[in-house]
Amino acid sequence: MKITLSTLNSRYTHSSIGLRYIYANLHELQNDTQILEFSINDAIQTVGEKLLADKPDVIGIGVYIWNVSEVVELIHILKKISPQLIIILGGPEVSYSPFRVDLDDADYIIQGEGEVSFYELCKQLKRKEKPQNKIISMSTPNLKELVLPYEFYTDDDIQNRYIYVEISRGCPFECEFCLSSMDEKVRAFKLDDVLEEFQKLWDRGARNYKFVDRTFNLNIKASNRILDFFLAKDEEYFAHFEVIPDHFPASLKEKIKQFPHGALQLEIGIQTLNLEVAINISRQLKLEKIRENVSFLENETHAHIHLDLIVGLPGESLESFGNNLDTLVQMSSCEIQIGILKKLSGTKIDRHDINYGMVYSDIPPYDILKNSTLSFNDIQIMKRFARFWDITYNSGNFKNSITLLWENQSVYENFYAFSLWIYTQTDSTWKISLQRLGELLFKYLHEEKDGNPQTIADIMLQDMMKLKGRAVPSYLKPYAQDFIQDAKKGTSGFNKRQN
Template identity: 65%
Template sequence: MNIILTTLNSRFTHSSLGLRYIYANMNELTCKTKIMEFSINDALQSVAENILDENPSIIGIGVYIWNASEVKELIEIIKKVAPDTTIILGGPEVSYEPFRVDFSAADFIIQGEGDTSFYNLAKKITSGEKIEQRIIKPVIENLKSVELPYKYYTDEDIKNRYIYVEASRGCPFLCEFCLSSIDEKIRSFDLDKLIEEFEVLWQRGARNFKFVDRTFNINMRLANRILDFFLSKDEEYFAHFEVIPDHFPDSIKEKITRFPHGALQLEIGIQTLNNEIANNINRPLKLDKIKENIEFLETRTTAHIHLDLIVGLPGEDLESFGRNLDALTQMSSCEIQIGILKKLSGTTIARHDETFGMVYSDTPPYDILKTRELSFKDIQNMKRFARFWDIYYNSGNFKNSMQLLKSDGKIYSSFSDFSLWIYEQTASTYKISLDRQAELLFSYLTCKQNCAEERVAEAMINDILKVKGRAVPKYLKPFYTQEKQEVESKSSHFNKRQARHQ
């Protein structure tokens, strides 16, 4: 009796930590179990074919917000051609009701953590035991006794995929839009075992570690120990942590300053800087601490910082969101990810629907369609704003040119106008080449913002020359004088000598 554990990852470079936890805890069924991973870009009939080629009796599928619709179609295909195959679903998208996608074709659904629940169910199925309940209710795992999954990353995974790891589960905060707020108690894994597993991964060649903990820096003993693990390494590596913005004790700060350039990425969920809006969603907001810590990270460390803001929170209008964005760009030059509010089953965000006129899509990813403060058109424009913000601001390809969009140090209003204008020109937010992006920006700054061509050209040439292999386009050539080329060439040689010296 073969058992297949599978999911549809959002990209090939992603890997499923959840499947490996289940595999690590399959006990005597391990020899009959196999992990098979696919991506949402794969043809679903081909996915079904590959799975069924293994002649499975049981198929376990991880369901997430990004693959829910595809999983529905996949299980329907499998059930049509192999109706006797038992299909078990698990993951965040089926852990809370109401189910927004019809998964009635599945035989069983495991809610909550599946580390040991899947094994217990599979054991009953393989032994022929009659199972009364189709939906298996959540259990809270004892993380100290759960077998760790890291040895089940293959050499191919280590070479080509992100290695996801975790040191704890749960979140002490009650943010109403977030599934993590449901598990209020923070539970940690055995730290000694964890470090041992990380060392094995390191010896096997793993150099990219992405931690999925929601509040990595809340537990000081855990955070310090893990940071020490990486600081003890001499080779290049990359470690990603999700941290809370108002809790950086001195011991953590001191360690962060010691990470080399390019080694550390910190994702910080800001979401809003408006106290009234933060209170609406039960999110603590310590503005002074947030500003202090962002300034520290910006000026005293080489960490790559990734800040998050959300559009569409209950009661927040575009003016308030714009102030948030302006404030963050003034605090830091780091990447700012703009997300659209989603209504996830299990969260308490629904309590605001009537008061604030919150209307959401019923299909994944269940994003907000309109609110009392934001019209459907506003939300559509902000989705495009977020996409163009990634292209122009977060990409780092136009750092000098973006400064020309600022007015009195603020950028929201002018970038909003720029975003609307780009969409008028392209009717698209995707498949815009880098050269076309630059041409559009040059046209907008010179024709719509009335910036001097020489000033815009200088900024854009500096941006273009920072990207290896990019040539100065024809429309900028008149501004790219021989004298300027010689100055830049000397500067480039000087920088290279300095780099070699360092």
């Protein structure tokens, strides 16, 4: 029986750790199994063609919120061309009911962690036995008994993609918007075995590691051993961890301080700073610890920090969200990712639907459309706000000049006004070139905010100095003669691009 494992990653640079876990634990079936990965940007019919090329008997597909629409189309094509093909689905998007897309054409759906269940199902199919149920219920394998997947990252993966790794599964917290809250027990792999595999990856040239643990700094002993693994390395590397903001004991802080610039990225889920809203969604919020630890990371380490906020939580007004954003910008100059609340099947956020008038789209990614506090128009405006924030503030292209929008006033109120204005100029949030974005920012600061054009230009030029190889754009040249002269002398970094 020939088996193909596949998924559609959100980007080419991503890789699927889930497929490799399934493959690693197929035992005697492994020799007749292959992994074929694609991205959601690939033509679906071409994906289908490649999947069918080797005439597999079974195709297992990983389904996620970002690819479920494309997977539905893919299943349709596969079944039209090869009706006898057995299609098995797994992954977060099919692990909880209700399913909000039509997956009826799939033969089997495995819910939960699939390493053992997929193997057992395939053994049944090979024996020509038909399982009783189409949906195979949740299973929780013993992590210490699983075969680790890391040797099945290819050399091409190591050279061109992020390598996803983990030391634990589960989350002890109960945040109602998050699927991780459904698995409250945290389980750990054998750390010695994991570290041995990490060393093998390193020896093969792996330098980009993204940990998928939901709370990396929960077990400090394990966290410190992982950090020691990287601190012992002399070559450049990148390690990404998702951490909780209120648990940074002294031993962890001392290690984080030792990481060089560019080596460590920490993603911190803040989501809201409104205590009433946080309690309402069962989220723990220790404000003083958050302030203390974000300040430490900002001022005493070289770590790149990524903070998360959510728009649309039940009971959270735009004013409350604005206060959250203002507070975070005061606390840190790091990246602040603004997301829109999603209603994921299986989460407990649905208990607020009636009391707060929560209305969501049933089309992936299941964004909120309105609630009793925010209108549909409010949500649409905030989606554009989040996009413009990402390409200006978070991008780093306008690190200093973007702050001219607010200058000791409310960040939220001033950026809100800017996002409204820029949308009137573009009628789009996508495919805005960096040149065009800079022109719009300059125009807004000069004409709408009555800023001094020379002052604005000087600050924008200073931002540009940090982006090597960029020429002075036309809209700044009238204010940049001294700067260009310095560039020609080789003192500003632009000497090769001005003539």
